Amino acid sequence: xxALSPMDAMFPIAEHRRQPMHVAGLQLFxxxxxxxxxxxxxxxxxxxxxxxxxxxxNRRVVFxxxxxxxxxxxxxxxxxxxxxxxxxPGRIRELLAMTSRLHGSLTDRSRxxxxxxxxxxxxxxxxxxxSKVHHAMFDGVAAMREARNALSNDPSERGMPPPWARPRTxxxxxxxxxxxxxxxxxxxxxxxxxxxxxxxxxxxxxxxxLRPASxxxxxxxxxxxxxxxxxxxxxxxxxxxxxxxxxSRIREVGKIYGATINDVALAMCAGALRSYLILHKALxxxxxxxxxxxxxxxxxxxxxxxxxxxxxxxxxxxxxxxVKRLETIIASTRRAxxxxxxxxxxxxxxxxxxxxxxxxxTSILGLDRYRPAFNIVISNVPGPTERxxxxxxxxxxSYPVSIPIxxxxxxxxxxSYCDQVAFGFTACRRSVPGMQRLLDFTENAxxxxxxxxxxxxxxxxxxxx
Amino acid sequence: xxALSPMDAMFPIAEHRRQPMHVAGLQLFxxxxxxxxxxxxxxxxxxxxxxxxxxxxNRRVVFxxxxxxxxxxxxxxxxxxxxxxxxxPGRIRELLAMTSRLHGSLTDRSRxxxxxxxxxxxxxxxxxxxSKVHHAMFDGVAAMREARNALSNDPSERGMPPPWARPRTxxxxxxxxxxxxxxxxxxxxxxxxxxxxxxxxxxxxxxxxLRPASxxxxxxxxxxxxxxxxxxxxxxxxxxxxxxxxxSRIREVGKIYGATINDVALAMCAGALRSYLILHKALxxxxxxxxxxxxxxxxxxxxxxxxxxxxxxxxxxxxxxxVKRLETIIASTRRAxxxxxxxxxxxxxxxxxxxxxxxxxTSILGLDRYRPAFNIVISNVPGPTERxxxxxxxxxxSYPVSIPIxxxxxxxxxxSYCDQVAFGFTACRRSVPGMQRLLDFTENAxxxxxxxxxxxxxxxxxxxx
Numbered sequence: 001x002x003a004l005s006p007m008d009a010m011f012p013i014a015e016h017r018r019q020p021m022h023v024a025g026l027q028l029f030x031x032x033x034x035x036x037x038x039x040x041x042x043x044x045x046x047x048x049x050x051x052x053x054x055x056x057x058n059r060r061v062v063f064x065x066x067x068x069x070x071x072x073x074x075x076x077x078x079x080x081x082x083x084x085x086x087x088x089p090g091r092i093r094e095l096l097a098m099t100s101r102l103h104g105s106l107t108d109r110s111r112x113x114x115x116x117x118x119x120x121x122x123x124x125x126x127x128x129x130x131s132k133v134h135h136a137m138f139d140g141v142a143a144m145r146e147a148r149n150a151l152s153n154d155p156s157e158r159g160m161p162p163p164w165a166r167p168r169t170x171x172x173x174x175x176x177x178x179x180x181x182x183x184x185x186x187x188x189x190x191x192x193x194x195x196x197x198x199x200x201x202x203x204x205x206x207x208x209x210l211r212p213a214s215x216x217x218x219x220x221x222x223x224x225x226x227x228x229x230x231x232x233x234x235x236x237x238x239x240x241x242x243x244x245x246x247x248s249r250i251r252e253v254g255k256i257y258g259a260t261i262n263d264v265a266l267a268m269c270a271g272a273l274r275s276y277l278i279l280h281k282a283l284x285x286x287x288x289x290x291x292x293x294x295x296x297x298x299x300x301x302x303x304x305x306x307x308x309x310x311x312x313x314x315x316x317x318x319x320x321x322x323v324k325r326l327e328t329i330i331a332s333t334r335r336a337x338x339x340x341x342x343x344x345x346x347x348x349x350x351x352x353x354x355x356x357x358x359x360x361x362t363s364i365l366g367l368d369r370y371r372p373a374f375n376i377v378i379s380n381v382p383g384p385t386e387r388x389x390x391x392x393x394x395x396x397x398s399y400p401v402s403i404p405i406x407x408x409x410x411x412x413x414x415x416s417y418c419d420q421v422a423f424g425f426t427a428c429r430r431s432v433p434g435m436q437r438l439l440d441f442t443e444n445a446x447x448x449x450x451x452x453x454x455x456x457x458x459x460x461x462x463x464x465x
Numbered sequence: 466x467x468a469l470s471p472m473d474a475m476f477p478i479a480e481h482r483r484q485p486m487h488v489a490g491l492q493l494f495x496x497x498x499x500x501x502x503x504x505x506x507x508x509x510x511x512x513x514x515x516x517x518x519x520x521x522x523n524r525r526v527v528f529x530x531x532x533x534x535x536x537x538x539x540x541x542x543x544x545x546x547x548x549x550x551x552x553x554p555g556r557i558r559e560l561l562a563m564t565s566r567l568h569g570s571l572t573d574r575s576r577x578x579x580x581x582x583x584x585x586x587x588x589x590x591x592x593x594x595x596s597k598v599h600h601a602m603f604d605g606v607a608a609m610r611e612a613r614n615a616l617s618n619d620p621s622e623r624g625m626p627p628p629w630a631r632p633r634t635x636x637x638x639x640x641x642x643x644x645x646x647x648x649x650x651x652x653x654x655x656x657x658x659x660x661x662x663x664x665x666x667x668x669x670x671x672x673x674x675l676r677p678a679s680x681x682x683x684x685x686x687x688x689x690x691x692x693x694x695x696x697x698x699x700x701x702x703x704x705x706x707x708x709x710x711x712x713s714r715i716r717e718v719g720k721i722y723g724a725t726i727n728d729v730a731l732a733m734c735a736g737a738l739r740s741y742l743i744l745h746k747a748l749x750x751x752x753x754x755x756x757x758x759x760x761x762x763x764x765x766x767x768x769x770x771x772x773x774x775x776x777x778x779x780x781x782x783x784x785x786x787x788v789k790r791l792e793t794i795i796a797s798t799r800r801a802x803x804x805x806x807x808x809x810x811x812x813x814x815x816x817x818x819x820x821x822x823x824x825x826x827t828s829i830l831g832l833d834r835y836r837p838a839f840n841i842v843i844s845n846v847p848g849p850t851e852r853x854x855x856x857x858x859x860x861x862x863s864y865p866v867s868i869p870i871x872x873x874x875x876x877x878x879x880x881s882y883c884d885q886v887a888f889g890f891t892a893c894r895r896s897v898p899g900m901q902r903l904l905d906f907t908e909n910a911x912x913x914x915x916x917x918x919x920x921x922x923x924x925x926x927x928x929x930x
Contacts, residue, residue, distance in 0.1 A: 111702070
């Protein structure tokens with residue numbers, strides 16, 4: 001019996017029927033060239049032979065005044081591991097419809113809080129895995145690391161255990177560690193580790209602390225975000241959309257404007273959100289503010305649990321010019337990172353509390369009494385940079401599926417894989433209608449930045465010397 | 466805006482994440498002989514063309530001090546109507562695994578409380594429909610009538626609208642009305658209609674009322690049921706098992722022992738429960754008590770809502786002799802029905818409150834403070850007696866899927882269709898392990914009664930005149 005950390009415990013507390021607190025991954029695999037027609041059925045059989053789960057996959061939560069992890073003495077693999085199939089015609093559209101439904105259902109609290117689904121029936125011969133874990137078990141980075149560590153660089157490797165049966169060794173963990181976030185943040189790890197334990201008591205002084213913060217452009221503080229159609233009470237059903245964009249295209253745009261990859265990705269989201277809000281006649285005069293969680297996990301830290309701090313970024317959605325939007329984002333994230341690096345521990349704590357409080361407290365405090373602290377959560381979770389395989393099947397695409405909450409009806413989470421950045425859009429199905437339009441709008445936003453840069457280069461080149 | 470009746474309103478009140486309050490039907494269809502390979506895909510397309518839902522399928526619940534039905538202005542058919550597929554090898558086993566999962570997820574309260582799923586991929590070429598409706602919309606009999614009225618006697622009929630788009634006419638309703646329960650109960654309809662409105666105030670005097678009730682054998686009163694493994698707090702995941710048994714076999718046994726079909730069906734359940742409890746070393750010394758809901762719906766009553774009274778039956782599970790078990794059941798149900806027919810209105814009300822109170826009040830009062838009022842709910846919902854078709858596809862099997870609740874981890878609901886009685890077993894997956902064993906045990910219980918009757922006939926025939 002092991003108590004959940006106060007931060008991990010926020011997730012079961014904040015969860016309710018309209019607001020499940022699990023994250024998920026949707027992976028698309030190509031069977032090996034020599035695969036037999038029953039490759040997937042045999043893979044499922046093989047996975048099913050691992051009837052025993054190792055920690056943390058064998059632990060369920062119990063509440064005894066506070067939340068604890070205990071071993072599930074009645075572990076039942078059939079509950080957690082499922083074999084599903086798409087209906088005809090087996091397009092990505094059918095896969096995303098299924099993913100939306102799977103993502104909308106609550107986990108069973110009497111059991112370990114995870115599910116693994118192998119999905120056959122894609123018309124192109126691939127198969128998918130949708131893997132759900134409760135946020136109390138893993139944050140986004142830890143979940144991504146789990147997914148990565150279950151796979152292999154070696155296309156010829158066979159007999160690989162599924163995630164729930166993978167033995168954890170220090171060797172394997174450090175060997176396969178993911179790229180870590182930028183260094184200024186890593187400096188905060190030790191202090192954040194302490195602060196999480198102080199979080200519940202920190203809420204009280206939060207607003208006083210934030211009020212005197214600088215109001216300069218590029219220095220977003222909570223409670224300056226405009227109300228939008230995304231900042232409403234959510235329903236319990238979900239819509240998931242996903243698409244990958246070329247990392248080299250994004251990098252190219254970043255070079256031209258002196259932006260990080262994350263800045264360009266935020267600008268793509270900003271352009272897409274602007275188009276979507278114009279379509280729905282709901283674009284506010286003031287810029288949307290995005291909350292951007294950043295990992296403060298140590299390379300040698302524990303595998304599970306939550307280790308996250310945040311920055312707030314001004315998205316420039318009120319600006320028609322895509323370059324000006326990107327410049328606004330660059331200035332905003334740069335200042336936010338500088339500010340975090342020089343923050344006192346009390347201020348860091350306030351920031352993190354602001355990031356977390358909507359999840360844990362909207363339902364208690366009542367949603368409508370406050371303006372939104374930010375309009376949307378946009379996460380960028382670093383992913384693997386090399387090709388990966390699962391018992392010979394090549395991982396072709398890998399998408400994060402995240403958590404809308406009351407007041408935050410749309411979540412955008414991105415992750416990189418080889419030469420791609422995979423965008424996962426997860427929304428309340430009712431509040432964000434026709435969300436799949438965001439996929440095209442995101443592509444358009446990237447294309448706009450590319451053509452603007454070509455135009456400016458052309459102008460520059462044409463300029464007389 | 467129309468208020469839910471106090472009885473209908475109990476279902477949203479009693480619902481929580483471990484205890485969804487929807488009932489469902491699982492139907493198996495055989496495509497017509499001349500069906501094209503894409504028959505199901507085209508049927509789905511055709512159903513999807515009915516984008517508009519008619520009442521009550523377009524109504525959602527809202528809470529404004531009490532519960533009301535309001536029209537869903539953002540009705541979204543894709544949320545309610547789904548096309549699914551079974552994984553290989555597409556057996557009934559895969560269908561029941563899928564049904565178990567579908568049945569375990571909550572409906573979205575921001576929308577009309579129903580779902581309709583067309584499931585392809587059965588290896589035998591059939592397809593299935595799993596249809597879920599919240600108990601606040603329909604009780605079992607009303608849901609069955611809905612299912613029946615959506616179908617046709619005519620195998621050549623095409624272009625039939627799906628249930629949500631079926632126009633309601635008085636003609637159609639009376640034409641297709643199901644067989645109604647025994648007449649003594651119908652006499653109670655008017656008074657019950659009044660009593661439902663008085664229910665909340667009736668709880669207080671309930672136990673006083675029941676205490677002086679007769680303790681004779683065959684006159685089961687609440688609070689004499691032994692504690693069993695079924696009378697526990699439930700988890701949120703479900704297991705569904707289903708099988709049909711020959712109505713003529715059941716009728717034959719009934720004739721021999723002077724039992725109704727319902728009595729024999731109860732005896733089959735009793736025998737199966739005894740075997741299951743022996744297997745789990747958990748058979749109590751005293752008999753299990755079954756709560757048997759009986760419909761008090763008028764032939765010309767409204768189509769939706771809940772109109773149910775109850776009787777309690779002694780199942781004789783402590784008796785090894787199958788004939789003695791059946792005789793116990795016969796005596797018990799006969800007395801219960803006689804008693805209901807002569808009851809004062811106050812007593813009827815007490816009975817109905819006893820039947821309903823566990824659903825609405827276990828979570829409020831706390832489960833462990835009371836012994837179970839009964840051990841298991843066994844319903845027998847009358848079904849259609851003639852072959853039915855859905856756009857040319859023949860309905861071959863039709864199973865009810867019901868509601869386990871805290872304190873009642875296993876539900877058995879039966880319905881008749883032509884020459885079959887379809888048994889649907891719905892349980893908390895954690896509390897009732899290996900529940901599919903009940904299917905064989907139920908068959909065995911029927912076979913035991915048949916061979917006992919053959920033996921007794923042989924003995925009688927051999928007896929010297």
